[in-house]
Amino acid sequence: MHFAAELDSPADEGVKASVENLYIEHRPAKGAIAPTVDIAQHLQTRSSAGRVVVIADNPYGFHSALRKSWVALQRRLERERAKLLGGSRSGLTLALNRMHAVRFSSTPGVEGVDVLIVPPTEQLQVVDGCKTLYICCGLGPEIYAQIFDLLPKSAVVVVSRADGV
Numbered sequence: 001m002h003f004a005a006e007l008d009s010p011a012d013e014g015v016k017a018s019v020e021n022l023y024i025e026h027r028p029a030k031g032a033i034a035p036t037v038d039i040a041q042h043l044q045t046r047s048s049a050g051r052v053v054v055i056a057d058n059p060y061g062f063h064s065a066l067r068k069s070w071v072a073l074q075r076r077l078e079r080e081r082a083k084l085l086g087g088s089r090s091g092l093t094l095a096l097n098r099m100h101a102v103r104f105s106s107t108p109g110v111e112g113v114d115v116l117i118v119p120p121t122e123q124l125q126v127v128d129g130c131k132t133l134y135i136c137c138g139l140g141p142e143i144y145a146q147i148f149d150l151l152p153k154s155a156v157v158v159v160s161r162a163d164g165v
Contacts, residue, residue, distance in 0.1 A: 021153040027160045035160050036062065039134055040069035042158060044095065047102050047114060049156075050131030054117040057137040063106040063117045074099050123147060134158045 027038055039054070046052060056062035074096065081092040105113040108126050118126050120137055127133055128150045135157065139147075151157070 024157045036065040036069040046132040052115045052132040053130045054134040059106040059117040132156045
């Protein structure tokens with residue numbers, strides 16, 4: 001819970017109380033690796049846990065870039081699977097089947113969506129009950145507190161910002 005340690009002002013006390021049952025991970029952009037590539041790799045392990053919400057400044061552009069990274073990751077795993085023999089392929093086959101079933105959307109309210117990408121103005125309407133939340137834009141401490149109160153216990157919050165905050 002690195003995030004709670006960074007909050008020091010008295011106004012941030014509510015945020016500290018909200019993060020007690022959450023796992024918060026900071027993933028700043030690293031060099032030439034695009035944030036969507038990093039999120040796609042992380043999302044591969046989290047997609048089976050439940051609904052995922054991504055908060056981004058430009059949800060449509062982010063949706064497009066994330067899908068492109070997702071498909072590239074699928075192709076890479078398919079090439080790795082093709083190099084393996086016999087029983088060692090089963091793990092990659094299960095992962096690929098799960099990846100092919102994941103549905104993305106940047107339109108709230110669409111049924112059957114596994115990964116929903118929304119702008120910061122709509123985050124409070126869609127984060128309720130999601131198991132994984134990616135925050136890819138700047139939000140104020142009061143917004144963090146409101147979001148954290150809506151998340152279930154043991155939810156994963158990934159703060160992935162290009163400026164490393």
